Amino acid sequence: MSSSTVLGYPRIGPNRELKRALESYWDGRTTRRDLEEEGARLRAATWGRLAGLGLGELPSNTFSFYDQVLDTAVLLGAVPERYLAADDPYFAMARGTDGLAPLRMTKWFDTNYHYIVPEIGPKTVFTLDAAKPLAEVREARALGHETRPVVVGPVTFLSLSGALERLEDVLGPYEELLAALAREEVAWVQLDEPALVTDLTPAQLDAVRAAYSRLGAAPDRPKILVASYFGDLGPALPALAATPVEGIGLDLVRGSVPELALDGKTVFAGVVSGRDVWRTDPGRALEKLRGVRADRIVVSTSCSLQHVPYDVAAEDGLEPALVARLAFAEQKVAEVVELARLLADGAAVPFDEAPVAAASVSQEARPARSPYPVRAAAQAGHLNLPPLPTTTIGSFPQTGELRAARAGVVAGALAEDDYEKLVEREIEHAIQVQEDLGLDVLVHGEPERNDMVQYFAEHLDGFAVTKNGWVQSYGSRCTRPPIIHGDVRRPAPITVRWSTYAQSLTDRPVKGMLTGPVTIVAWSFDRDDLPQRDVVFQVADAIAEEVRDLEAAGLSVIQVDEPALRELLPLRAAEQPAYLEWAVAAYRRATSVVADRTQIHTHLCYSDADQILAAIDGLDADVTTIESARSGRRILDAVSGYSRGLGPGVYDIHSPRVPSADEVEERLAATLKVLPGDRVWVNPDCGLKTRTYAQVEASLGNVVEAARRLRATL
Numbered sequence: 001m002s003s004s005t006v007l008g009y010p011r012i013g014p015n016r017e018l019k020r021a022l023e024s025y026w027d028g029r030t031t032r033r034d035l036e037e038e039g040a041r042l043r044a045a046t047w048g049r050l051a052g053l054g055l056g057e058l059p060s061n062t063f064s065f066y067d068q069v070l071d072t073a074v075l076l077g078a079v080p081e082r083y084l085a086a087d088d089p090y091f092a093m094a095r096g097t098d099g100l101a102p103l104r105m106t107k108w109f110d111t112n113y114h115y116i117v118p119e120i121g122p123k124t125v126f127t128l129d130a131a132k133p134l135a136e137v138r139e140a141r142a143l144g145h146e147t148r149p150v151v152v153g154p155v156t157f158l159s160l161s162g163a164l165e166r167l168e169d170v171l172g173p174y175e176e177l178l179a180a181l182a183r184e185e186v187a188w189v190q191l192d193e194p195a196l197v198t199d200l201t202p203a204q205l206d207a208v209r210a211a212y213s214r215l216g217a218a219p220d221r222p223k224i225l226v227a228s229y230f231g232d233l234g235p236a237l238p239a240l241a242a243t244p245v246e247g248i249g250l251d252l253v254r255g256s257v258p259e260l261a262l263d264g265k266t267v268f269a270g271v272v273s274g275r276d277v278w279r280t281d282p283g284r285a286l287e288k289l290r291g292v293r294a295d296r297i298v299v300s301t302s303c304s305l306q307h308v309p310y311d312v313a314a315e316d317g318l319e320p321a322l323v324a325r326l327a328f329a330e331q332k333v334a335e336v337v338e339l340a341r342l343l344a345d346g347a348a349v350p351f352d353e354a355p356v357a358a359a360s361v362s363q364e365a366r367p368a369r370s371p372y373p374v375r376a377a378a379q380a381g382h383l384n385l386p387p388l389p390t391t392t393i394g395s396f397p398q399t400g401e402l403r404a405a406r407a408g409v410v411a412g413a414l415a416e417d418d419y420e421k422l423v424e425r426e427i428e429h430a431i432q433v434q435e436d437l438g439l440d441v442l443v444h445g446e447p448e449r450n451d452m453v454q455y456f457a458e459h460l461d462g463f464a465v466t467k468n469g470w471v472q473s474y475g476s477r478c479t480r481p482p483i484i485h486g487d488v489r490r491p492a493p494i495t496v497r498w499s500t501y502a503q504s505l506t507d508r509p510v511k512g513m514l515t516g517p518v519t520i521v522a523w524s525f526d527r528d529d530l531p532q533r534d535v536v537f538q539v540a541d542a543i544a545e546e547v548r549d550l551e552a553a554g555l556s557v558i559q560v561d562e563p564a565l566r567e568l569l570p571l572r573a574a575e576q577p578a579y580l581e582w583a584v585a586a587y588r589r590a591t592s593v594v595a596d597r598t599q600i601h602t603h604l605c606y607s608d609a610d611q612i613l614a615a616i617d618g619l620d621a622d623v624t625t626i627e628s629a630r631s632g633r634r635i636l637d638a639v640s641g642y643s644r645g646l647g648p649g650v651y652d653i654h655s656p657r658v659p660s661a662d663e664v665e666e667r668l669a670a671t672l673k674v675l676p677g678d679r680v681w682v683n684p685d686c687g688l689k690t691r692t693y694a695q696v697e698a699s700l701g702n703v704v705e706a707a708r709r710l711r712a713t714l
């Protein structure tokens, strides 16, 4: 007999109810109690929906007010002392308070979801606080649902915290958790271990064996499901199989059906993807399910469904032919249920027809640009910039007026023409501000963009944008990733009119501003019938056309942003070189179409750039601007000797704080210690769209002042 489950479910609410509840609590408009009540409503609705769809086994504790890794830190008592006195220590860790910086946040494996990095030192004392999972189990039971609580497992938790050596100390609280759940008569617990699909060190592999032998030997405990996802378990599979855990979760979408017979185990077979928005081919899924050798099979998702939107039925603007191919969380739950039924019935189901072949993708190499020194000389003559040129990353503050106007156009309340006039006024304002501040390379400020990916998706063929397809990025922040469903083409120029308008207002060079092919694909839902590389190359060709048109329209500086270059890096080292090679090739394909005197900039941020420095170098941009102020200038150690223009950020734009000219000067001086003065650019860490004009003008004024002081010393 087979059953069905999902490893996790979205929690932000079908209409982003949690986002609103969080933000009104943070703004002091509602109480903690109001927030708790909204959480309970959302959980009840989720369980009710999953049960209503006929799902066999329901998860609990997949809800979170901010992040499941932070919840696990709280569960284990790993709350750094300094937060304990805050009004609300949980949100103080997540978001900081007036006097307290938040914990670090970074991307969850190769997703665009961000988790809070626990801070574990040698003095951290682990003590169990099981209130949250126990409360959710009881809450669900009161509603008539038995559930399987989900918690991040010890190996992943400690690996992400950089504290694997604390394994022995953390297993005690995990054992106590198991005992507490056993007393609650919980049948199964799910310990999430996505870290097991990465290249494990011998110490990590030992930790897998040690942790699950010990937890498996605990006298009073529910059955344990160790859930892996985002790839194959590799050597961790035999290691886990040899422990007494009853269940192993396998990602059979990215990973493959194991050769190993898993006798005595229940396999939670993830055949429905939690990472894409496409319907599952039932014939192919059944073939995989029938290939798994285990005592029992539970049909499942490849990972939590938190990475996909709630419901296709909430979309009314998509082509019916596309809708027929889509599955969001609701539809995926129904698929899991149906597959379990087909498997139990022994039904014969043919494969779907093979997808129509996509248009061929040209892989033919473009001629490379001239060597950098030749280009640099041509650009110096053409642009005539001072040493230590100052610039910004692209966006200027997005005003409430602009956002309201955009909503007005969508609702039909504002004429397109009036909206465009408003955008032009914003550009005029941004240019005026930059001229007054004395910046050297100006930007138009990106007022026409709701988002740096969605804006391009709306103007390229092959993409669809949703109205309600929100996915949690972190905390209350959600994005609506566009869906790539066909061959990508650029029917008409996209940004040229805004950039040329900005250039017409000033004698200083204005940068044309584009999003790069890797980032556009990384922050969209990719198609499943074409290798990702080919899709990225199609986008690269579309961007190349835009680059060419910007140059022809008189823009002498063009920036193509790739902040997601690191994000798509495969989790296994063996696959990384091939990815980096094509990602870099795609970028060069998009940018190598310009004359030597046209200066190409790129920008990366919050991306552990030091890990992919060779690839960044390979992009061959004339100037690279990169986040540095926020991460404490870690990057500076890695970039000494970088051979082209480089602008490590001198202003942390994620904080409302205005940096002083002295502080910026000090950062710049540190940069000048590792890089020659004729290659250094002066710029913030990232775009300014989340700041106010008052903050931006004060901060950039100090940036320009610091650059002037140091120029005088060169």
Ligand code: MET
Pocket (backbone or CB within 6 Å): 393, 394, 395, 452, 513, 561, 563, 603, 605, 686, 687, 688, 689
């Ligand atoms: C996440 S990188 C953002 C780059 C974009 N050009 C901006 O300034 O907003």
Ligand SMILES: [Zn+2]
Pocket (backbone or CB within 6 Å): 393, 563, 603, 604, 605, 685, 686, 687
């Ligand atoms: Zn950025």
